[in-house]
Amino acid sequence: MLEVRDLEVAFGQIAPLCGVSFALEKGETLGIVGESGSGKSLTAMSVMGLLPLSGGRITAGSIIFDGQELTKLPEAAYRKLRGGRLGLITQNPMTSLDPLQKIGPQVDAVARLHLGITGQQARARTIEILGTLRIPEPALICDRYPHQMSGGMKQRIVIAGALAANPDLLVADEPTTALDVTVQAQIIRLLDDLVKERALSLVLITHDMSVVAQTCDKVVVMYAGRAIEQGPVEAIFAEPQHPYTQALIGCIPKGLSEDEHLVGIPGTVPTVMNYPKGCPFHPRCIRAEDICTKTSPSLLPRGDGAVSCHFPGAAP
Amino acid sequence: MLIPVSISISVVIFLIVQLLPGDPIDNLIRVGSSTEDRKTLVLKYGLDQPLAVQYFRWIGAIFQGDFGEAIVLRRPVADLIAQNLPYSLRLGGAAFAFSSIAGITLGTISATTRSAIVENIMRGFILLGSTVPGFWLALLMILFFAVQLQWFPVSGAKGWSSLVLPVLTIGFGGVALVARVTRVALLDVRREDFVTLLHAKGLPSRTILFRHLMPHAMLPVVTILALRIGWILGGAVTVEFVFGRPGLGSLLIRAIGQRDYPLVQGCLLMLALAVMLGTLIGDVTQAAMDPRIRETKK
Amino acid sequence: MTSITDTIARALSGFRSTPMSRAFGSWLGKIAGGFLALLVLTAIFAPWITPFDYTAQDLTNGNAPPGWPHLLGTDQFGRDVLSRVIYGARTSLSVSATAIAISITVGMTLGAAAGYFGGFFERAVMTVVDLTWSFPDILIALIFVAIIGPGLTSTTFAIAIAYLAQFTRLTRAQIVRLKQETFIEVTINLGAKPHHILLKHLLPNAIAPVIVVGMLAIGDGIVLEATLGFFGLGAQPPTPSWGAMMASGTAKLFLSPWVIISPGVVVAVTVIAVNLFGDELIRALDIRDRIRDS
Numbered sequence: 001m002l003e004v005r006d007l008e009v010a011f012g013q014i015a016p017l018c019g020v021s022f023a024l025e026k027g028e029t030l031g032i033v034g035e036s037g038s039g040k041s042l043t044a045m046s047v048m049g050l051l052p053l054s055g056g057r058i059t060a061g062s063i064i065f066d067g068q069e070l071t072k073l074p075e076a077a078y079r080k081l082r083g084g085r086l087g088l089i090t091q092n093p094m095t096s097l098d099p100l101q102k103i104g105p106q107v108d109a110v111a112r113l114h115l116g117i118t119g120q121q122a123r124a125r126t127i128e129i130l131g132t133l134r135i136p137e138p139a140l141i142c143d144r145y146p147h148q149m150s151g152g153m154k155q156r157i158v159i160a161g162a163l164a165a166n167p168d169l170l171v172a173d174e175p176t177t178a179l180d181v182t183v184q185a186q187i188i189r190l191l192d193d194l195v196k197e198r199a200l201s202l203v204l205i206t207h208d209m210s211v212v213a214q215t216c217d218k219v220v221v222m223y224a225g226r227a228i229e230q231g232p233v234e235a236i237f238a239e240p241q242h243p244y245t246q247a248l249i250g251c252i253p254k255g256l257s258e259d260e261h262l263v264g265i266p267g268t269v270p271t272v273m274n275y276p277k278g279c280p281f282h283p284r285c286i287r288a289e290d291i292c293t294k295t296s297p298s299l300l301p302r303g304d305g306a307v308s309c310h311f312p313g314a315a316p
Numbered sequence: 317m318l319i320p321v322s323i324s325i326s327v328v329i330f331l332i333v334q335l336l337p338g339d340p341i342d343n344l345i346r347v348g349s350s351t352e353d354r355k356t357l358v359l360k361y362g363l364d365q366p367l368a369v370q371y372f373r374w375i376g377a378i379f380q381g382d383f384g385e386a387i388v389l390r391r392p393v394a395d396l397i398a399q400n401l402p403y404s405l406r407l408g409g410a411a412f413a414f415s416s417i418a419g420i421t422l423g424t425i426s427a428t429t430r431s432a433i434v435e436n437i438m439r440g441f442i443l444l445g446s447t448v449p450g451f452w453l454a455l456l457m458i459l460f461f462a463v464q465l466q467w468f469p470v471s472g473a474k475g476w477s478s479l480v481l482p483v484l485t486i487g488f489g490g491v492a493l494v495a496r497v498t499r500v501a502l503l504d505v506r507r508e509d510f511v512t513l514l515h516a517k518g519l520p521s522r523t524i525l526f527r528h529l530m531p532h533a534m535l536p537v538v539t540i541l542a543l544r545i546g547w548i549l550g551g552a553v554t555v556e557f558v559f560g561r562p563g564l565g566s567l568l569i570r571a572i573g574q575r576d577y578p579l580v581q582g583c584l585l586m587l588a589l590a591v592m593l594g595t596l597i598g599d600v601t602q603a604a605m606d607p608r609i610r611e612t613k614k
Numbered sequence: 615m616t617s618i619t620d621t622i623a624r625a626l627s628g629f630r631s632t633p634m635s636r637a638f639g640s641w642l643g644k645i646a647g648g649f650l651a652l653l654v655l656t657a658i659f660a661p662w663i664t665p666f667d668y669t670a671q672d673l674t675n676g677n678a679p680p681g682w683p684h685l686l687g688t689d690q691f692g693r694d695v696l697s698r699v700i701y702g703a704r705t706s707l708s709v710s711a712t713a714i715a716i717s718i719t720v721g722m723t724l725g726a727a728a729g730y731f732g733g734f735f736e737r738a739v740m741t742v743v744d745l746t747w748s749f750p751d752i753l754i755a756l757i758f759v760a761i762i763g764p765g766l767t768s769t770t771f772a773i774a775i776a777y778l779a780q781f782t783r784l785t786r787a788q789i790v791r792l793k794q795e796t797f798i799e800v801t802i803n804l805g806a807k808p809h810h811i812l813l814k815h816l817l818p819n820a821i822a823p824v825i826v827v828g829m830l831a832i833g834d835g836i837v838l839e840a841t842l843g844f845f846g847l848g849a850q851p852p853t854p855s856w857g858a859m860m861a862s863g864t865a866k867l868f869l870s871p872w873v874i875i876s877p878g879v880v881v882a883v884t885v886i887a888v889n890l891f892g893d894e895l896i897r898a899l900d901i902r903d904r905i906r907d908s
Contacts (some may be wrong), residue, residue, distance in 0.1 A: 100605065162517075
C-alpha cells in the first residue's frame with residue numbers, strides 16, 4: 001500500500017531527515033516513534049506532500065503509494081489524493097479547525113470535493129460519519145462552531161474530516177498528545193477500530209511506546225532524522241536491539257509498584273543544527289565506543305527487523 | 317462604551333463656548349446685535365440657568381436638528397452642515413474604499429508572492445505616509461498632476477475627476493498601512509494547523525486563500541480600518557482645505573478662523589459622531605465575522 | 615482578541631523606518647542623528663547664519679527663482695526663502711519640543727498615578743485616554759485651538775494635548791508591568807511609601823521608552839505645527855513658520871512653487887530623520903517590546 005524508501009528531506013542547507021524507509025500493507029498500522037525533533041512529523045508531511053508549506057523539499061528517495069510514485073507527482077494530481085485517498089489527522093485539535101466556520105461545512109467540504117456529492121447529500125454523509133465516531137447528536141453539532149466543543153470532540157471532528165472521502169491511508173501525527181489522558185485512550189481505541197472495520201492503513205506517529213504496543217503491527221523508531229530500528233511490534237518489544245529502543249521501552253511505566261522508579265534517558269535530543277558526527281545517539285549511549293563517534297552505522301537486517309547500531313544486541 | 321464616550325465628547329464640545337474668555341453670549345452672537353437679540357438668545361440657551369441645564373437644553377435642541385445659528389454666515393448651522401456633509405461623505409467614502417480595496421489587494425499579493433520588493437515599497441510608502449504632511453503632499457499632487465500634466469482639476473468639487481487627487485492624498489498612507497496589516501495577518505494565519513489540514517483535505521490553494529485565510533486576515537484589517545475612519549476624517553479636513561473643496565473640514569477650519577463658535581461646535585460634533593460610528597461599525601463587522609467575539613459580547 | 619491587537623502591533627512596529635535601516639545598517643540612524651543635531655544648531659544660531667533678514671521685503675525682486683544670491687529663491691514679497699526656512703526651524707522645533715515636554719510631564723504623572731493606584735482613578739484616566747486615542751490628532755488639536763484661539767501658545771498646548779494620551783498609556787503600561795516584578799513587590803512589602811517607590815524605582819525604569827516615544831512624537835508635533843500653521847491657526851505673521859510659509863505660497867503656487875517646496879522638503883526630511891533616529895534608539899536600547907506593550 002505504502003512504501004517509503006531512503007527518504008531525505010532538506011530545508012535549504014539543513015537536512016533534518018536522512019534515509020528513512022518503511023513499508024505498510026493494507027489494514028496494517030505502522031507506528032513511528034521518537035522524541036520531538038526526531039523527524040516523525042516531517043515523515044508524515046512528506047507522505048502527504050505538504051512539505052512545501054513549511055519550505056521543505058524531498059531531496060532523495062521515493063514514496064510509493066498504491067503503485068504510484070508520489071515524489072514526482074504533479075501538485076494537481078497530489079491534491080486529488082490528499083483528502084481523497086490520503087487522510088491526515090493533526091496533533092492539536094484546538095487549532096486544527098477553522099474557528100470562523102461551522103463544523104458541518106468543514107467536514108462537508110471533503111466529500112464535496114472528492115466524491116462529487118453536494119448539499120443535502122454531503123451533509124447527510126457528514127452526520128453519518130460523525131455518528132460512527134460516537135459523537136452525540138451529530139446533526140446539532142454541524143451547526144456549532146469549533147470553540148464550543150471540547151478537545152476530544154474536536155479531534156473526532158478532525159478524524160471525521162479525514163475519513164469523509166473514504167481514504168485508504170490515514171496519517172495520524174500525534175493525534176492524542178494535546179488531549180486529556182482519559183480522552184487519549186478513547187481516541188486511540190477509535191482509530192484502532194476504524195482500521196479494523198474499514199481495512200484502512202494507518203501511520204500512527206507518537207512518542208508514546210505504550211500506544212505503539214497496544215495498536216501497531218509494525219514500528220519504526222526514529223532518532224535525529226534517521227530510522228534507527230524497525231520491525232514487527234512483537235519482535236521489537238520482545239528483543240529490542242538498539243540501546244535507544246531499549247531505553248524507550250524502559251521508560252514505559254509498568255505498574256504501580258512501590259519500588260518502581262520512572263526512568264528517563266539522560267541527555268537531550270540533538271537539534272537539526274547540531275547532529276553529532278558518527279552515530280547520532282553516541283553522546284547518550286552507554287555502549288558508545290570510538291567507532292560510534294566516527295562513522296554512522298547503516299540500517300542492517302537483524303532478526304525479523306532491522307537496526308542501525310555498531311553494537312546491536314539484547315539489553316544486558 | 318459608546319454611550320458614555322458620546323456623552324463625554326458632547327460635553328467637551330459644549331464646554332468650548334463656556335471655556336472661552338468672556339461672556340458665552342458674546343461668543344454666540346454677532347457684534348452689534350440688539351439687546352433684544354441677546355435676550356432671545358439668553359432665553360433660548362437658558363444662559364441664566366446652571367451649566368447642567370444649559371447642556372441638556374443644547375443637546376436637546378441638537379437632537380431636534382437645531383444646531384443654532386452661524387454668526388458670520390448668518391444661516392442655521394444645520395443647513396450649512398447639510399450642505400457640506402455630502403461632499404465630505406463622498407470624499408471620505410471614496411478614500412476609505414480606495415485605501416481598503418487597494419490595501420487589501422496589495423497586501424494579499426505581497427503575502428502570496430512573498431516578494432521582498434513589494435514589501436519594502438510598502439514600508440517605504442508607510443514611512444512617507446506617516447511623516448510627510450498631508451497638505452504638502454496635496455500641494456505637490458496639485459503641482460504635478462494638475463499643473464504639469466493637467467490630468468485633473470486643480471480644485472473644486474465638480475465631477476469625479478476632482479475626487480482623484482484628494483482621494484490619492486488621503487489614501488496614500490492608508491493603502492500601505494492596510495496592505496501591511498493584511499500581509500502580516502495572512503502570513504500569520506498561514507502557519508496555523510487548520511490551514512495545513514485544509515491542504516491535507518485536498519482543497520485548492522485558491523479556495524483556501526479566499527474561503528479560509530482571507531476571513532481571518534480581515535479581522536485585524538477591520539480593526540485598523542475602523543481606526544482609519546478617524547484618520548481619514550483628519551486627512552479629509554486638511555485635504556478639503558487645500559483643494560478648496562466644500563465639506564465639513566473646510567467649514568470647520570473657516571469657522572475656527574472666524575471664531576464662529578456655533579458652527580465650530582456643529583462641525584466638531586459631526587466629525588466626532590463619524591469617528592464613533594466608525595468604531596461601532598468596526599465592532600459590529602468583527603462580531604459578524606467571528607463567532608468567538610459574538611459569544612463574548614453576549 | 616489579543617491575537618488581533620498583536621498582529622496589528624507587529625504589522626506596525628518599526629513600520630516607519632525599518633526598510634531603510636535594514637538596507638543601510640545603523641549608520642543611517644547616525645546620519646539622521648547628525649542631521650538633527652545640525653538642524654538644532656542652525657535654529658539656535660539662526661541670526662548668525664541667515665544670509666538675509668527674514669523680514670526684509672524687496673518688492674522689486676518678488677518670486678525670484680532659486681539662484682544667487684537667494685539660494686532658495688524669494689517669496690511674493692521678495693523675502694529670502696532660505697532665511698525664512700532657517701527661522702522657521704526655530705519656531706517649529708521650539709514649539710514641538712516644548713509641547714512634547716509638557717505632554718511627557720503631564721502624561722507620565724497621569725500614567726504613573728493611574729498604573730500605581732489603579733481602581734477608579736485608573737479607569738477614569740484610561741477612559742479619557744482611549745477616547746482621545748481614537749480621534750485623529752489634528753481634530754484634537756483643532757478642538758483646542760477652537761477654545762483658546764489661533765496662535766503659537768495655543769498651537770503648543772494643542773500639540774501637547776493631542777499626544778498626551780500616548781504618554782499616559784505608555785507610562786501606565788510600564789508601571790503596571792514593573793509592579794509585577796519581584797524587586798518592586800519586595801519593596802512594597804517592606805513598607806516603602808508610594809511616592810518613594812514611584813520616584814525611586816518605577817519611574818526611572820519606565821523612562822527610557824517614554825523618552826524615545828517622545829522623540830518620535832516631536833516629529834509628529836512638527837507635522838501638526840506645520841499643518842496648523844498652514845491653516846493660519848498657528849504662528850501669526852510676522853513669525854516665520856514652515857506651515858505659514860507654505861500657506862502664503864499657495865497664492866502663487868504656479869508662479870513660484872519653490873516657496874512651498876523647500877519648507878515642505880525640510881519638514882519631511884526632518885520628520886523622517888526623527889523617525890530613523892528614534893528607531894535607532896529603540897534598537898540600541900532594546901525596548902521595542904516595551905513600547906509595543908502599551
